[in-house]
Structures are given as structure tokens and as C-alpha cells.
Amino acid sequence: MFSLTSAEISHFLLAMGCLLAMAHLLGYMAERIYIPRVIGEVAAGLVLGPTLLGHFFPDAFKWLFLGFATEDKLFGLLYQFGLLMLMFCSGLKFQTRFNREDIKITSALVIGATIPAFVVGWFAADIFNITPYLGTASNPLAMKIVIAISIAITSIPVISKIFNDLGIMHTRFAKIVIACAGFHDIMLWVALGFATAIASNGGVFTAGTALKSVGVSFGFIIGTFVLGYFLFKRLTIIKQNILFRSSNLGYFLFIMFMLSSLAGNLHVETIFGALLAGVIAKVALPKVVSERLEQGVSNISFSWFIPIYFATVGLQLDLVRHFNPLFFLAYFLFATLTQTVAVYITSRAIKQDRLTSFNLGVAINDRGGPGIVLSSVAYAAGIINQEFFAILVMLALITSWIPGTWLRIVVKKKWRLMPGDENITPQPRDDGKIKSINQSV
Template sequence: MFSLSGAEISHFLMAMGCLLAMAHLLGYLAERIFIPRVIGEVAAGLVLGPTLLGHFFPDAFKWIFLGFAGEDKLFGLLYQFGLLLLMFCSGLKFQTKFNKEDAKITSALVIGATIPAFIVGWLAAGWFNITPYLGTANNTLAFKIVIAISIAVTSIPVISKIFNDLGIMHTRFAKIVIACAGIHDVLLWIALGFATAIASEGGVFTVGTAVKSFSISTAFILGTLFLGYVLFKRMTVIKQNLLFRSSNLGYFLFIMFMLASLAGNLHVEAIFGALLAGIVAKVALPKVVSERLEQGVSNISFSWFIPIYFATVGLQLDLVRHFNPLFFLGYLLFATLTQTIAVYITSRTIKQDPFTSLNLGLAINDRGGPGIVLSSVAYSTGIINQEFFAILVMLALVTSWIPGTWLRIVVSKGWRLMPGDEKIVPRKRNDDDTFKTINYPAK
């Protein structure tokens, strides 16, 4: 009970070590050539998975990753931990403080980047035959929602990493884009929860199903934000909180797991609980505590669980047998133009200049981690099949590449990102920063 044989443990550790090492190696090489790290980490799964190793040496692939009964479930467990921690870290990057003008711009962009893109994505589902891409749930309504989300979704983790790498995280532009992405994605995760709820109902859609799903999601969000804020604010740093005193990080991980478990039991999606846990911690805690929490979670998450998550996504892809390059190119062009144009028009409507509007359009078009999360959840719940799963993952990767390259050019040329960011000096983070401790201020 609760045990594996010595041979099974040794085999799993070898397989996990190879996958982790390849993810870090290719992630590092990707960053050296100015490509977002996530692309290299997913590429690790492509190299060691069915796309390359499994195609040319299928027996070697099966021996490494399917070497004993249950090995796939062990990778599945690490995959889920990585997914939860990715969403928790995303919540910890949520922006909360704005002046009146920035709040106005952010609100306009959230509306302009979400509603038009979502509607166009929904309508697009009727323009091509979706039957070949349906998953085991065989639910066209859920599939249409996933397509709409894939057009409108934005990545907090990847765009934040791009801003950090370029040394522009302190800019007004970065603050607005990250805030827009955060609010934007919360709304889209509600839609994803609705899609998975419909899929789990066996394809039956009624007004009662819609009302129930919306009510549960709304109640969970508002309840978590309100009660979480009050409890975090009042109970975290008091002397009676023995769990927090014994382990700061352990305390917050406990909260994240409990909220994720509650969300899963309510059919809201466990990842949503992890995201809200991060948002509440960011909003309710003193800045020095939230920064220390983010550093602690990031150290373990981005060194182990999250690279394994992205690499495992790559392991599930078979681009040789389950990928249509022509369809992907068309979908990429359609998704990129739809999102970028929607943001550009919104930005121009609120009287931003053309270059600022272009910068915002390309940055918000970054789908990155959330795009991959969308594809993972939709695939695991049977809404989409493996071929469309590959399309969505590749869409997330390529649309992460575009803004990274463009913003690097803008910064290197000394061009203004947006009004208020004139003469910005990039603040590059040293590689050793992650090993520095954050001390609490003296009382």
C-alpha cells in the first residue's frame, strides 16, 4: 500500500530526470536565442515523445515512459501539480493598484480584447467542419466555447517572463498588460468551466444547466475573493496561526490545494481554485509577504513541476500523425489577426496612438501558458481530440514567440512602449537573484 518496488522507483526517477533535464536544457537554449522558455520546455516533450523519439525509436520511448504499469499515472500526477502551481503563480502576478487613467485603459482593453474576439471565435466554429476534431464527449457546444476562448485568451506567466527578461516589468505598459491579462483570463476560465460542465453532462444542454454552472462559478469566485481576503488579512500573520509559523510556504500551498479541491468538487475546474488562491494572496497580504511567497513558490515550481508540466504536454503531442500544418497556419493567422485587431481598435478608440495600440495588440495576443492549459483541460475532458489539442498547443507557442521578438526590438531600439514610458531604462534581473532572500522589515 502506498508503495512502489525499488525497480519501479528507479525507472521513474530516471525517466523524470531525463525529461526534466531536457526541459531545462532546451528552455535555456530557447532563451539564448530570444525565444520564450516555455517553447523549449514543450520541445523537450516533442524530442522525447511520439513526435521524434517515439517515431524513430518507438521501443525506446515505451521503455522510458511506459516501462511499468502505472508510470503514466505518476507523470499525470506531476503534470497536475505543475498545472496547479502554474495557475497559482499566475494569480500571484495579479496587479491591484492603478491610477484612474490606467484603470480606464485596462477596463477598456479587457472588454475590447474579450468580447469581440470571443464572438468572432464562436462564429468561426460554424465556418469549418468541426466534426473531425471533436473529442470523446462529442459536444459541439463545448467545442465552440473552447474555440472562442482560444482566440481570446492571454498569458500572464509568459508575458510576465518576457517583461522580466527585457527589464521592463516596472513600466506602465507592463502593468496594464498584466492586469488586462489577469481579469481577462478569469472571465475566460468561467467560460471554460461552463464548457467542461456541459461536456460532463453527456452533451445535454438546458437553461437549468447554464444557470447552475454560472451560479456555482460566480458564487465560488465571489466567496473565495471575499472570505479569502478577510481570512488572509486577519489570520495569516497572527501568532496563533501555527501552520504559517511552522512553514510560510507550506501554509499557502495548503490553502491552494484546499481551494483547488473545492473547485474540482464543485465542477468549476481545480485550476480555477489555484488561480484564485494566488490572486487572494496577492491582494490580501502585505507586499513583502506576497513577494516572499512568490519567490518561494517560483523557486520550486519553475525548477521542477512547471517544466515537467510543459514537457509532458509535449509528450502527449504526435506532430507526425496528428497535426495538420495547413489548417494550423490558417488558424494561427485567423486567431492572431482577430485578437490583435480587436485590441488595436479598442486602444485607438480610447485615443492611444497607433504605435502604442500595436504594442498592446501584440502583447495581449500572447497565449502562452493559459493557451496550453486550455488545450490540456479541453483534451482531458474529451471536448477536443488529439489533433486539435496539437493545434491549440502550437497556437499558444507561436503566439508567445511573436510578442517576445517584437518587444525585444522595441526596447533595443529605444522606442516608447506607450505614453508615460519615455526614457525607460531596462532593469535586467541577474541570474543569481533567485538565490537572494527577502528579509522582513524591522518592526
């Protein structure tokens, strides 16, 4: 009970070590040529997975990653932990301080970037032939929701990493984009919860099903936020909280796991619990405590769990046998133009200049981590098949690449990101790397 043989442990550690090393190596190489690290981490799975190693050396791939009966389940467990840690870190990026003008801009972008893009994505499902891409649930309605979400979603982790790498995290532009992405994605996660509920309900859709799914999701979000805010605010930094005193990080991880478990038991996606745990911690705790928590979580998450998660996504892709490049190109152009135009028009409607509107359109078009999470959850729920899973993952990766390149050009040429960011000076990033012995002496 609760045990593996010595040979199984050794084999799993070898496979995980190879995957982790490849993820860090290709992630580092990607950063060196100004590509978001997540692209390199997913590429690690492509190299060691069915796309390359499994295609040319299928026996080697099966031996490494399917070497014993439960090895795939162990990777599946790490994959889920990485997903939860990614969402927890995303919640800790949530922005809380805004002036009236910033609230107005953020609110307009949340509405203007979400609703039109979602609606266009919904009707686009009738234009594209989605039947060949249906998953095992065989539910066109659930897939239409997933397609609409894939058009409208934005990435907090990747766009935050881009801002950090460029040294512009302190700007007004970065604050508004990250806040917009946060509200944006919470709304879309509710829609995803509805889609998975339909898929798990045997495809039966009624008004009662819709009200129950959306009601439970919103009830969980509001109830968790209100109660969690009170508990975090009043019960965290007190002498009687022995768990917090014994381990600050352990205390918050316990909260995250409990909220995720509660979400799962309520048939809400577990990622909601992790995301809300991060948001509540960011909002309720003193700044010094939330920053220390974010640093501690980031150290363990971005060194192990999150790279393994993205690399495992790559392991599930087979771009040789399950990828239609022409369909992907059409879908990519459609999704990118829809999201960018929606944001641009909204920004111009609230009297932002052309360059600001274009910058916002490009930045909010970054799908990154949440785009990959969307594809993972939809694939696991049987809403989409492996081929469409690959389409959504590649869409998330390419749309993560574009903002980094464009914003780097803007900063290098010293163009204005938006009003209030005139003559900004990029700040050196804190990448958390350990100094060498010679540097530290």
C-alpha cells in the same frame, strides 16, 4: 499500500530526470536565442515523445515512459501539480495598484479584447469544419466555446517572463497588460468551466445547466475572494497561526490545495482554486510577505513542477501523425489577426496612438501558458481530439514567440511602449540564479 517496487521507483526517477533535464536544457537554449523558455520546455516533450523518439525509436519511448503499469499515472500526477503551481504563480502576478487613467484603459481593453474576439471565435467555429476535431464527448457546443476561448485568451506567466527578461516589468505598459490578462482569463475560465460541465453532462444543454454552471463558478470566485481576503488579512500574520509560523510556504500551499479541492468538488475546474489562492495572497498580504511567497513558490515551481508540466504537454503531442500544418496555419492567422485587431481598434477608440495600440495588440495576443492549459483541460474533458490539442498547443507557442521578438525590437530601438514610458531604462532582471563560488567570495 502507498508503495512502489524499487525497480519502479528507479525507472520513474530515470524517466522524470531525463525529461526534466531536457526541459531545462532546451528551455535555456531557447532563452539564449531570445525565444520564450516555455517553447523549449514543450520541445523537450516533443524530442522525447512520440514526435521524435517515439517515431524513430518506438520501443525506447515505450520503455522509458510506459515501462510499468502505473508510470503514466505518476506523470499525470506531476502534470496536475505543475498545472496548479503554474496557476498559483499566475495569481501572484496579479496587479493591484492603478490610477484612474490606467483603470480606464485596462477596463476598455478587457471588454474590447475579450467580447469581440470571443464572438468572432464563436462564429468562426461554423466556418471551420470542426467535426474531424471533436473529442470523445462529441459535443460541438462545448468545442465552439473552446475555440472562442482560444481566440480571446492571454497569458500572464509568459508575457510576465518576457517583460522580466527585457527589464520592463516596472513600466506602465507591463502593468496594464498583466492586469488585462488577469481579468481577461478569469472571465474565460468561467466559460471553460461551462464547456467542461456540458461535456461531462452527456452533451445535454439547458438554461438550467447554463445558469448552474456559470452561477457556481462566479459564486465560487466571489465567495472565495471575499472570505479568503478576510482570512488572509486577519488570520495569517498572527501568533496563533501555528501553521504559518512553522512554514510560511507550507501554509500557502495548504490553502492552495484546499481551494483547488473545493473547486473540484463543486465541479469547478481545480485551476480556479489555485489561481484564486495566488490572487488573494497578492491582494491581501503585505507587499514584503507576498513578494517572499512569490519567490519561494517560484523557486520550487520553475525548477521542477512547471517544466515537467510543459514537457509532459509535449509528450502528448504527435506532430507526425496527428497534426495538420495547413489547418494550423489558417487557424493561427485567423486567431492572431482577430485578437490583435480587436485590441488595436479598442486602444485607438480610447485615443491611444498607433504604436501604443499595436504594442498592446501584440502583447495581449500572447496565449502562452493559459493557451496550453486550455488545450490540456479541453483534451482531458474529451471536448477536442489529439489533433486539435496539437493545434491549440502550437498556437500558444507561436503566439508566445511573436511578442517577445517585437517588444525586444521596441526596447532596443528605444521606441515608446505607451505614454508614460518615455525614456525608460530597462532594469536588470532577477532570474534567481545561484552565483558561482568565485562570484560570491
